[in-house]
Ligand SMILES: Nc1ncnc2c1ncn2[C@@H]1O[C@H](COP(=O)(O)OP(=O)(O)OP(=O)(O)O)[C@@H](O)[C@H]1O
């Protein structure tokens with residue numbers, strides 16, 4: 009199964025949340041790989057300290073036979089990661105390369121999370137098109153919610169089911185209420201993640217914040233979202249006796 013994390017607007021916390029959610033799902037026993045699908049500005053490697061790899065997403069998409077070489081491990085959590093290639097690979101992006109992902113995903117893990125480019129770029133839409141579900145990320149600001157509504161509309165047009173929305177930096181001053189965000193977006197809220205300085209601290213030491221700061225308010229919210237997803241969408245089908 010491929011689930012895309014994406015936002016209508018940049019800087020809402022997609023990469024931080026994708027890493028933390030992936031690590032939390034591994035903790036629940038779900039075999040999970042996070043793939044950097046932000047081809048122009050790949051950031052997963054920077055967040056986890058694995059920025060220069062020979063076979064990153066860009067290379068993998070063109071050479072799916074190199075799938076085993078592409079997987080990096082985050083040993084403390086067990087999360088598998090395919091960071092993007094950096095340097096010249098990001099200059100001539102071919103968004104349609106992302107269409108190879110459904111064939112590659114079964115060789116990565118049961119669940120593949122995509123850290124998508126923000127906005128409504130072709131590469132974001134290509135990621136949505138190959139995904140079995142969208143987890144939208146927004147902040148509770150009106151402009152961010154409206155951008156995310158556009159993203160959700162595109163996902164629906166592409167036939168991609170919406171698993172829900174994560175509201176990041178929830179509860180900040182002048183924020184829209186969760187009820188208003190839900191009314192506008194019309195999708196379930198998976199988590200309300202508060203602004204939490206531990207997120208930036210985890211970023212600095214290159215760990216998922218749910219691992220380095222497990223009891224922080226942001227971590228507790230993301231772990232709750234992981235449990236919801238686990239219970240409703242990604243639980244492996246029990247084998248029949
Ligand atoms: N809940 C939070 N509390 C505090 N800081 C946060 C929170 N979520 C994200 N951040 C910080 O916000 C910044 C942007 O986060 P991140 O890189 O995950 O966003 P993004 O949506 O992936 O950005 P881009 O659009 O550039 O890909 C980072 O410095 C991160 O540490």
Ligand SMILES: [Mg+2]
Pocket residue numbers: 022023024046051123
């Ligand atoms: Mg990002």
